[in-house]
Amino acid sequence: MLRKLVSGLAWATILPFSLSLDSPRQFQLTVTWENRSPDGFSRNMILVNGQSPGPAIEINEGEEVWVTVLNQMPFPTTMHYHGIEMLNTPWSDGVPGVTQREIPPGGSFLYKWKATQYGAYWYHAHRHGQLDDGQYGPLTIHPKENTPTPFSLISQDRNTITAIENAVANAKPIQLTEWRHLPSDDIRKIEIAANMEVPCYDSLLINGKGKVDCWSANKTASLLSPEQKQLLAIIPGINSMTAKSCLPAVIDAKVIAAGFPTNISGIPPQIFDICTPTTGSQTVIEIKKGESESTARNGTTWVALNVIGAYSTITTTFSIDELPMWVYAVDGEYIIPQLVNAITITNGDRYSVLVQLNTVGDYTIRHASTLPVQLIAGQATLSYRDGREPVPKNQTSKPYINEGGTALAPTVVFYNQTMQKAFPPSPVADNADQTFILTMGNTDAAYKWALNGTSQPQTLDVDNPILFKPQPNLLNNLTITTRNNTWIDLIFVATHIPQPAHPIHKHSTKMWLIGSGHGVFKWPSVAAAKQEIPQSFNLVDPPKRDGFSTLDASRGPTWTAVRYHVTNPGAWFLHCHIQSHLLGGMSIVIQDGIDHWPTTPPEYLNYKG
């Protein structure tokens, strides 16, 4: 509160409505459909207040937040606040057909919620593939005073800790995305016509900037993983990736289409085969020595970054040349810090990291895909300057990873989620009250997916959101129902082989990853499985997040078990965060706390635009 009062003083005279400390923090996000060229190629895309990524929403824990979304696009939309639990405000979660009606062209919607958490979050569209068209931005919540922090585990020096705290209070978002030259709805049409996903991108962006980088056949060949070599060998005569460093469509049709009939003849050649380089542009994060209070007395400057995996499909390796990173928070919550050189990042992930700058210079920030379907990488620059020292000439930083996302030396340490420990500890219940086993896989086409045997229709019944009228006894493979204050196990089983890892995201409250393994999950519950394979479970101090990747099932069946506590009644979406899987139907709705169902306020219930 103190911080807000101080920073609010300057505005008090011009913004009379914000005089009261209890008045909500108000933001207006205007979304438009306009021509821009993030990677040097011009196309129509979604801007939020004239930019993509959209402006940062920065608030303090405990504040009421009002976000007005004004839709000035020629199609409907919604806005979701990824990782925000929406305590007692499920109608502001932003999922069309689950929590609200769509915002029509020309319409607006007032999202009201309370910041009951702290840390790094993000907002993004939750309609069709609009996230891929640029509708996303960072959301940062500063913790309440006296929130215990893990920084004394990084340094015991009081002055250094103060520099770290100042860096963290000014954490800079690093938003990572793929980019395509065709709008998401066009890509979807191509996928449906081909009866197959087309996971081949034009560029990778960092904070909305990048370039089309066409690699020589030699460079691509030198980066091939053993798995990619194996895949290329499937069809005789094909032994190289395409000009965009993608697996050729014929190989995808054989492998990822998993036996379904496909028709690749209608796929435009620029999707897989034609690469036209651009100059593009690059994000530069400028840090000046001594300019902010994050420079310690001994001259070291600390920088905090909120790294956000805003990806559509890929998983990457993220790294900053020469700069080890202290990972101090994951999905918004503090952890016991891990000192690493690289982090594997997937769709929806947030990693808050601290780096220490001792020498002026330019340090390259990198992300590189690790999925077999494409070799692709992107860069930004962390530029550290001191007014008194000369700028180094022609300096290039030394990378930890290559453009295939692989460590360049055995000493490169990756972030290890298995070792993730909440700070302070966040215990999980010993037993679950209810278990749901959810199968993952395709249904009747290679572009259709399901969380339990039934694909969610591409558009839910957008005019009749489930929140407004829950159905307690629904047994349709697409809905699960719980009672408030119970513990729930969700066991995701990949039985159809092959299938990739799925980054499963749950709306509202977070989950604990209590176990995972290879093979078939042949037990009715975690309790039963634990009797036989106790080493596959951690119920003592498991990682807690709002999204977990299931285990890769390209070679055999796998299972992944998460547990969560029902504390916030409402209709919550549970889905794969790979956009083509989500659009292909890989989602279910959880009717949490059916016995304490919230009453939707009339302005949401009667919303028409």
Ligand SMILES: *[C@@H]1O[C@H](CO)[C@@H](O)[C@H](O)[C@H]1NC(C)=O
């Ligand atoms: C590509 O690699 C081959 C084999 O390693 C080599 O002979 C050739 O000179 C390389 N071409 C270029 C353009 O670097």
Ligand SMILES: *[C@@H]1O[C@H](CO)[C@@H](O)[C@H](O)[C@H]1NC(C)=O
């Ligand atoms: C395959 O796609 C092409 C181009 O879209 C179309 O003309 C053709 O009819 C399709 N073939 C089949 C068997 O569906």
Ligand SMILES: *[C@@H]1O[C@H](CO)[C@@H](O)[C@H](O)[C@H]1NC(C)=O
């Ligand atoms: C300043 O202190 C930190 C540890 O608190 C240390 O890692 C760093 O190397 C020091 N910087 C200089 C320039 O000595």
Ligand SMILES: *[C@@H]1O[C@H](CO)[C@@H](O)[C@H](O)[C@H]1NC(C)=O
């Ligand atoms: C800078 O480096 C590039 C490539 O490493 C080299 O071609 C160029 O001559 C260098 N320029 C100067 C001024 O040293």
Ligand SMILES: *[C@@H]1O[C@H](CO)[C@@H](O)[C@H](O)[C@H]1NC(C)=O
């Ligand atoms: C991650 O940590 C776990 C538990 O300490 C360990 O078993 C595993 O080998 C580690 N993974 C990697 C890739 O280092």
Ligand SMILES: *[C@@H]1O[C@H](CO)[C@@H](O)[C@H](O)[C@H]1NC(C)=O
């Ligand atoms: C649920 O999915 C299974 C396939 O896994 C299917 O056999 C069953 O009919 C579905 N149930 C309903 C109610 O749709």
Ligand SMILES: *[C@@H]1O[C@H](CO)[C@@H](O)[C@H](O)[C@H]1NC(C)=O
């Ligand atoms: C998932 O599908 C199985 C098999 O059809 C079914 O028995 C089970 O009830 C379904 N689960 C849910 C939550 O719908």
Ligand SMILES: *[C@@H]1O[C@H](CO)[C@@H](O)[C@H](O)[C@H]1NC(C)=O
């Ligand atoms: C749901 O249960 C949680 C945990 O016991 C409790 O804090 C909350 O007040 C309950 N919500 C309602 C609406 O009863």
Ligand SMILES: [Cu+2]
């Ligand atoms: Cu998926």
